[in-house]
Amino acid sequence: MNILPAAFYQRPTLTIARELLGKTFFRHFGGRLLSGRIVEVEAYHQSGDESSHSFRGRGTRNDVMFHAGGQLYVYFTYGMHFCMNVVTEKEGVGAAVLIRALEPLEGIDLMRLHRGEEKRDRDLASGPAKLCQAFGIGREENGLALDGTLVGIADAPKIPSHGIIITPRVGISRSRELPWRFFLADSPWVSSGRPSRPI
C-alpha cells in the first residue's frame, strides 16, 4: 500500500481535490481497519472564498486548517454532526479539502454498527457527516497526521478528466459561484439530492 506523503498535500488545493478522487481513505479503529474510496470532495480556500472557515482568519476552531498540509481538520456543525477535511498547502495558508462521500470498502459491518443496523450500504458514507459517523471521526481526530499511523490515504491510479464532474459546492450561501465540488461521474456512492449540474 502506497501512502500519500506529506509533500502530496502541500500543493495547490484545487489540484489536490481533483487528485484525491479514486484514492482510499483508511483509519485504524479498535484493532480494525476501516477504508473507503474517495468519490466526492469540495475545496475550501482562504483567499476569495467567503464560505471557507479560514476566510476571516485564524482562530481556535479553525487553527488546524492553517497547519501545513497533511492533517485532518474535523469540525462540529449543526449541533450534532462532524465533517472531515484534508488540510492542504503550506503552514499559514488556511485551505482544505472536504471529504463529502466515500465508497465503503473494508469494515462495512463496523460502519453499519456506527450508522445503524438498518442502513443500506449506500447510506453508510454518502455525505460528509455520514462518513464521519461511519468511520468514528470526531473531535479526537482533529489535527491527526495522515501518515498512516492512525489515519491515511493510499494512492491509486489517476482518474481521467472525463470521469469527473465539477459543480458548485453543496450547502453554502456565500461564494456559491465557485465550481469547487468534484465527484466521480459514474459512482452510485456520491451524496444525493443536491446540485449535480455540470459546469
Place this chain on the structure above:
DNA sequence: CAGTCGATGTACT
C-alpha cells in the same frame, strides 16, 4: 420522486 422542516451546539454579529 421533490420539497419542507425540526434537531441541537458553537461561533459570530
Place this chain on the structure above:
DNA sequence: GTACATCGACTGG
C-alpha cells in the same frame, strides 16, 4: 439573536 460545509422524518404527487 442568527447562521451554520447536515441528516432524517415527513409530506404530497
